[in-house]
Amino acid sequence: MPATSAARVVRTAAPLLALVVIAGCGTGDPAPRPQRTHDGKPAAVRLPPRNAGFDYQIGGAYPPPRGVRVVSRDRKDSPARGLYNICYVNAFQAQPGERGEWPADLLLRDADGEAVVDTDWNEALLDIGTPAKRERIAARVGEWIDGCADQGFDAVEPDNYDSYTRSKHLLGPDDATAFISLLSARAHSRHLAIGQKNTAELAGARSRTGLDFAVTEECGAYDECGVYAKAFDDRVVDVEYTDDGLRKALAGYGDRLSVVRRDVRVSRPGDEGYVRETG
Numbered sequence: 001m002p003a004t005s006a007a008r009v010v011r012t013a014a015p016l017l018a019l020v021v022i023a024g025c026g027t028g029d030p031a032p033r034p035q036r037t038h039d040g041k042p043a044a045v046r047l048p049p050r051n052a053g054f055d056y057q058i059g060g061a062y063p064p065p066r067g068v069r070v071v072s073r074d075r076k077d078s079p080a081r082g083l084y085n086i087c088y089v090n091a092f093q094a095q096p097g098e099r100g101e102w103p104a105d106l107l108l109r110d111a112d113g114e115a116v117v118d119t120d121w122n123e124a125l126l127d128i129g130t131p132a133k134r135e136r137i138a139a140r141v142g143e144w145i146d147g148c149a150d151q152g153f154d155a156v157e158p159d160n161y162d163s164y165t166r167s168k169h170l171l172g173p174d175d176a177t178a179f180i181s182l183l184s185a186r187a188h189s190r191h192l193a194i195g196q197k198n199t200a201e202l203a204g205a206r207s208r209t210g211l212d213f214a215v216t217e218e219c220g221a222y223d224e225c226g227v228y229a230k231a232f233d234d235r236v237v238d239v240e241y242t243d244d245g246l247r248k249a250l251a252g253y254g255d256r257l258s259v260v261r262r263d264v265r266v267s268r269p270g271d272e273g274y275v276r277e278t279g
Contacts, residue, residue: 044191045188045191045192045193045212046084046154046155046191046193047193047212047213047235048070048084048086048154048155048193048195048213048235048237048258049069049070049084049258050234050235050256050257050258051234051255051256051257051258052069052070052084052258053065053067053068053069053070053258053278054068054069054070054071054072054237054238054239054258054259054260055068055070055071055072055260055276056071056072056237056239056260056262056266057071057072057073057074057077057266057268058072058073058074058088058266059074059265059266059267059268060074060077060266060267060268061073061074061077061078061080061268062268062269063080064080064083065276067278068080068083069083069084070083070084070085070086070237070258071083071084071085071086072085072086072087072088072157072215072237073085073086073087073088074087074088075087075088075089075144075147075148078151078152079151079152079153079154084154084155085152085153085154085155086153086154086155086156086157086195086215086237087145087148087151087153087155087156087157087192088157088159089141089144089145089148089156089157089158089159090123090158090159090160091141091144091158091159091160091161091179091183092125092126092128092158092159092160092161092163092176092179093118093121093123093124093125093126093159093160093163094107094123094124094125094126095121095123096121096122096123099115099123099124102124102126102140103136105127105133106126106127106133106136106137107124107125107126107127108124108125108126108127108129108167108170108171109127110168110170116166116167116168116170118160118163118166123160125163125166125167125171126163127171128171128175128176128178128179129170129171129175131178134175134178134179134182135182137179138179138182138183138186141158141183141186142182142183142186145183145186145187145190145192146186146190148190148192149190149191149192153192154192154193155187155192155193155194155195155212155213156183156187156192156193156194156195157194157195157197157215158180158183158194158195158197159197160197161176161180161196161197161198161199161202162176162197162198162199162202163176164176173201173202173205176199176202177202177205177208177209180196180209180211181208181209181210184209184210184211185210188210193212193213194210194211194212195211195212195213195214195215195237196209196211196213196214196215196228196232197214197215197216198215198216198217200219200222200224200227200228203227203228203230203231203232204231206231206232211232212232212235213232213235213236213237214228214231214232214235214236214237215236215237215238215239216228216236216237216238216239217238217239217240217241218238218239218240218241218242218245219236219238219249220238220240220245220246220247220248220249220250220252220253220259221240221241221242221244221245221248221249223248225238225249225252225253225257226252226253228257229253229256229257234256234257236253236257236258237257237258237259238253238257238258238259238260239259239260239261239262239266240259240260240261240262241261241262241263241264242261243261243277245261246259246261246277246279250279254279259278259279260276260277260278261275261276261277261278262275262276263275263276
């Protein structure tokens with residue numbers, strides 16, 4: 001989800017990794033550990049190309065502009081034919097219209113029993129503070145990940161990895177990494193790559209979380225592109241929301257990462273305020 005106050009985020013297309021049959025998982029069962037190729041990557045997972053034309057369409061799908069090779073879309077939209085498609089899921093917070101669909105005990109609550117809310121987007125945080133709750137939440141989010149795979153997406157983008165920073169100290173980074181590891185296993189079991197969304201402070205944990213690439217918001221504006229580029233070997237797709245952020249991202253990493261500028265509401269062409277620029 002785009003942020004307004006803090007960062008929330010080719011040479012050639014990567015070759016297809018060796019295909020290995022991986023057993024699927026039941027809705028409530030832990031996903032199996034995926035087999036791996038000689039370089040340590042999950043087998044049967046296709047990684048996004050580096051330095052490719054990118055469009056961020058989580059606010060609504062539309063025909064990708066000329067030159068786009070990678071597109072991110074909401075899980076309720078269909079992938080774009082012939083492109084590398086990333087499926088957006090809001091994995092750590094409940095969107096306003098979906099809050100009532102979550103069991104009450106899976107919403108994070110403060111000492112007064114009130115749901116802890118991300119006030120920027122009016123989204124209740126999910127309670128990933130115990131192993132049992134993490135498993136239950138991962139099972140529900142896992143159904144969305146399965147849906148992404150069934151539709152033909154190549155990868156999944158679980159948003160709000162950094163929600164623990166808005167949890168009133170009720171959650172910590174260990175909770176976030178433990179939960180994302182469950183989602184990584186589920187994604188890999190369905191042959192999907194999985195991207196780290198923003199949260200530069202946890203980029204160094206990728207070896208134990210199983211994350212494959214990064215989806216960043218404003219890494220140029222916040223001088224964080226280098227952190228992600230190093231951690232993910234330049235497999236980074238970045239969306240900037242200001243002219244200055246775009247300029248900085250392109251100046252430092254325009255020949256290495258996939259960068260686009262969008263409006264903060266990631267609207268569609270024809271909508272008021274629509275912006276899409278690449279330099």
